[in-house]
Amino acid sequence: GNSVTQMEGPVTLSEEAFLTINCTYTATGYPSLFWYVQYPGEGLQLLLKATKADDKGSNKGFEATYRKETTSFHLEKGSVQVSDSAVYFCALGTGFQKLVFGTGTRLLVSP
Amino acid sequence: DTEVTQTPKHLVMGMTNKKSLKCEQHMGHRAMYWYKQKAKKPPELMFVYSYEKLSINESVPSRFSPECPNSSLLNLHLHALQPEDSALYLCASSQAVVGEQYFGPGTRLTVT
Numbered sequence: 001g002n003s004v005t006q007m008e009g010p011v012t013l014s015e016e017a018f019l020t021i022n023c024t025y026t027a028t029g030y031p032s033l034f035w036y037v038q039y040p041g042e043g044l045q046l047l048l049k050a051t052k053a054d055d056k057g058s059n060k061g062f063e064a065t066y067r068k069e070t071t072s073f074h075l076e077k078g079s080v081q082v083s084d085s086a087v088y089f090c091a092l093g094t095g096f097q098k099l100v101f102g103t104g105t106r107l108l109v110s111p
Numbered sequence: 112d113t114e115v116t117q118t119p120k121h122l123v124m125g126m127t128n129k130k131s132l133k134c135e136q137h138m139g140h141r142a143m144y145w146y147k148q149k150a151k152k153p154p155e156l157m158f159v160y161s162y163e164k165l166s167i168n169e170s171v172p173s174r175f176s177p178e179c180p181n182s183s184l185l186n187l188h189l190h191a192l193q194p195e196d197s198a199l200y201l202c203a204s205s206q207a208v209v210g211e212q213y214f215g216p217g218t219r220l221t222v223t
Binding site for chain 2: 042044103104
């Protein structure tokens with residue numbers, strides 16, 4: 001079946017540090033891949049997406065590249081800010097109107 | 112505009128009450144979703160409407176009753192809920208069956 005595995009958190013970083021949150025997936029077919037972010041007390045916001053192999057999604061300084069050979073979609077940011085503290089969800093969509101979410105990774109950024 | 116709105120933001124209800132959650136989108140999306148999210152967990156899909164017809168029910172108890180009055184609105188009617196139903200209820204919409212979903216801010220439900 002389809003599944004997403006994310007690194008466990010929390011990930012604790014100092015401001016301006018480099019961020020990587022690992023995400024790997026198992027899927028039949030050719031899924032689309034997404035990163036969503038959830039700030040405390042809010043809903044999920046779409047952060048970035050990639051729809052085919054080697055696509056790079058980017059938004060607000062965050063990037064992720066769809067790697068079919070390693071079935072990965074790792075989230076990166078060169079310099080995190082305190083305001084980036086949130087829970088990040090990796091997700092895949094294979095059609096049939098369903099998203100499969102990872103368990104989420106909490107990011108804590110300190111000044 | 113990629114906004115999905117939900118009302119109310121917070122809801123406290125007793126186990127014998129009947130209440131409704133509302134969701135609205137004006138992006139012209141034809142698929143709408145209800146999710147339930149417990150603390151420190153990812154969202155769990157409950158229902159999917161496609162072109163105003165219920166297409167997926169993830170074996171949700173009948174005390175949750177969805178309704179899609181038109182392509183922009185989605186309701187979730189609640190009755191005889193249990194305390195374990197307390198959670199954040201999220202609505203989402205998407206343009207097509209494949210593609211990104213846009214989420215609303217959620218309704219924080221507490222069942223007493």
